[in-house]
Amino acid sequence: xxxxxxxxxxxxxxxxxxxTLSCSPISGHRSVSWYQQTPGQGLQxxxxxxxxxxxxxxxxxxxxxxxxxxxSRSEMNVSTLELGDSALYLCASSxxxxxxxxxFFGQGxxxxxx
Amino acid sequence: xxxxxQPSEVTAVEGAIVQINCTYQTSGFYGLSWYQQHDGGAxxxxxxxxxxxxxxxxxxxxxxxxxxxxxxxxxxxxxMKDSASYFxxxxxxxxxxxxxxxxxxxxxxx
Numbered sequence: 001x002x003x004x005x006x007x008x009x010x011x012x013x014x015x016x017x018x019x020t021l022s023c024s025p026i027s028g029h030r031s032v033s034w035y036q037q038t039p040g041q042g043l044q045x046x047x048x049x050x051x052x053x054x055x056x057x058x059x060x061x062x063x064x065x066x067x068x069x070x071x072s073r074s075e076m077n078v079s080t081l082e083l084g085d086s087a088l089y090l091c092a093s094s095x096x097x098x099x100x101x102x103x104f105f106g107q108g109x110x111x112x113x114x
Numbered sequence: 115x116x117x118x119x120q121p122s123e124v125t126a127v128e129g130a131i132v133q134i135n136c137t138y139q140t141s142g143f144y145g146l147s148w149y150q151q152h153d154g155g156a157x158x159x160x161x162x163x164x165x166x167x168x169x170x171x172x173x174x175x176x177x178x179x180x181x182x183x184x185x186x187x188x189x190x191x192x193x194m195k196d197s198a199s200y201f202x203x204x205x206x207x208x209x210x211x212x213x214x215x216x217x218x219x220x221x222x223x224x
Contacts, residue, residue, distance in 0.1 A: 102162065
């Protein structure tokens, strides 16, 4: 079974631009969550989608948005990029079979804003 | 608010045992998880405690005391490859959202 796939692995963007990151969960997993990881703040929850519906959103500005498609693939978008958005963005998928207690993470997208 | 506290760094000798503690504060709690992350890698699931007590998975064990809002991860027979960051995290009701601690960087020395 293939793992969680995130594309692209690396991105360099300029302040003010926007970016879209993609995540393909493990086959059969309907929950996809996104996290931002930085050295100072650690792993912070962005949002979670389940069957195309956003169930929870973390404490991030409206510039951060996401969506989930009918095949469970998810995208997150960051508009008007700021230097502080430089981070590793991780996607994780879960399945109700294990009560969502085990999250499977992708390798992440390393975003650098210059 | 919701928070988890864990030591930032721990150093231990190869072959020894190390315990990484985690205290948490939250109003809704469904269980405590532990994840391992090597530099440049993705976090990987290690264990989960929903009930008080010890869960053992090979060289790794995890403990939870809900009354004390406390848990720990125990790593036995340490190997050099165990050098990594370890995160405790709790999950809440109605979603699979995880709230993570800041992580403990474990260095295993010869």
